[in-house]
Amino acid sequence: MPATIHVVAAVITRGDGILACRRNADREAGGLWEFPGGKAEAGESSAEALVREICEELGVGIHVGGLLHRGTTEVNGRLVDLECRWATLVDAAPVSSTDHDGIRWFRRDELRDVDWPEPDQPTVELLIEGAQPPVG
Numbered sequence: 001m002p003a004t005i006h007v008v009a010a011v012i013t014r015g016d017g018i019l020a021c022r023r024n025a026d027r028e029a030g031g032l033w034e035f036p037g038g039k040a041e042a043g044e045s046s047a048e049a050l051v052r053e054i055c056e057e058l059g060v061g062i063h064v065g066g067l068l069h070r071g072t073t074e075v076n077g078r079l080v081d082l083e084c085r086w087a088t089l090v091d092a093a094p095v096s097s098t099d100h101d102g103i104r105w106f107r108r109d110e111l112r113d114v115d116w117p118e119p120d121q122p123t124v125e126l127l128i129e130g131a132q133p134p135v136g
């Protein structure tokens with residue numbers, strides 16, 4: 001059985017916008033757009049891991065909401081268990097990233113214009129179809 005990595009990612013919304021980031025060229029999956037986040041560490045809840053990763057990478061705080069999509073995809077002989085959760089900014093919007101060379105607010109119909117890792121496809125589809133964060 002291939003090893004599984006648990007990755008948490010934040011679908012940060014602001015009005016009609018959805019934040020996505022382009023992975024630095026020298027990283028695994030470099031040049032692809034993604035929802036910011038990273039690997040959860042042992043003992044961390046998904047929400048704790050997300051808050052930590054977004055603070056480290058983007059230097060901003062987020063409120064983590066409910067689950068949008070979770071699924072496992074084999075990528076290069078490894079299983080990526082990608083958990084995408086809704087999130088909102090606590091305060092300021094990010095202006096730069098330690099891990100990305102692009103940060104952009106997308107309208108839903110623009111999400112199909114850029115390239116995503118395969119594990120993100122179901123989440124991107126749900127967003128294009130109009131999935132909304134739970135109210136409250």
Ligand SMILES: Nc1nc2c([nH]c(=O)n2[C@H]2C[C@H](O)[C@@H](COP(=O)(O)OP(=O)(O)OP(=O)(O)O)O2)c(=O)[nH]1
Pocket residue numbers: 007008009028029033034035036037038039040053080082117118119120
């Ligand atoms: N953050 C993020 N990673 C994704 C997404 N989709 C996807 O396939 N991945 C993959 C790419 C990587 O193989 C893995 C995440 O690893 P990472 O390198 O970003 O995690 P990390 O920040 O914890 O990295 P590190 O400390 O090990 O350097 O998940 C996504 O939407 N967001």
